[in-house]
Amino acid sequence: MDHTTAPQPFAAPVLYTPDGTPYYATAPAAAPLALYQPPAPLPVPAQHPGAALSYLPAQYAPAPAPVPVRDPWPARLLAGGIGIGGAGLGVGFLLQTLAAATTGLGLLVAALGVLYLLKNGSGGGRGGQGAVNVSVNVTNRNR
Template identity: 60%
Template sequence: MDHVSYPQPAPVLYTAEGQPLYATAPLTAPPALYQAPPQPAPVYTHPAVPQQPTVVIPAPAPTAPGRDPWPARLAAGGIGLGAAGLGIGYALNAIAAAGSSLGGLAAIGAGAYCLAKTRSTGGGGGGGQGAVNVHVNITNRNG
């Protein structure tokens, strides 16, 4: 067992509003709550609107009349047309692949349906009625 004597906790006093006041020594006067000194009322002023800077767009410099770069325009047009044709080719290839895969899936489905239908009917397409008697009479009228 511990025989060390511990100091007694300080008494807790409460204000009229119910707020606890922790004191380490007995109070000589009734406690008073701290009140900050009055602050002057703030004065709100709107900041000055900054002047919009004027943007001066320089006039384009005069250029000497030069040659028309028609080869560059033709090359750019040809590259653009080639890229467009390549893109269209890829798109058509994708559409064809999708169509053939859908056709293959449809053929597999039709084959599975036919296989299941023939197995469920019991064979040769009689609608499940069993064997069919067939009589064939052949007469020769030429002789």
């Protein structure tokens, strides 16, 4: 077992700004750090409202107002018709599948019914009983 101590990680020195806010530096600073101060807004002359916007940078210029557009009702009608048509097509496929499944089940039940009747039913005039022994005794009482 190695009893030597591993090198300790470098602890960053804590530096403070003039107002007392701490910050951590990983390397000595080449110059004293300064807090970021956003630039002051440009003064706007009060002579003409439209002229003030002409010399402002793009970041300070107000966004243009959206232009009102016509309601695209033909496009909405077309999209609705395509949607309804697609839904109708889907319902048609569903009903067609359901009809095919019920037809298949109906044919299977009919075939099984015919097989049952051929085996157990009254097919061929036999009555379904097989061979029957018949004995008839006739007596004439009028003699």
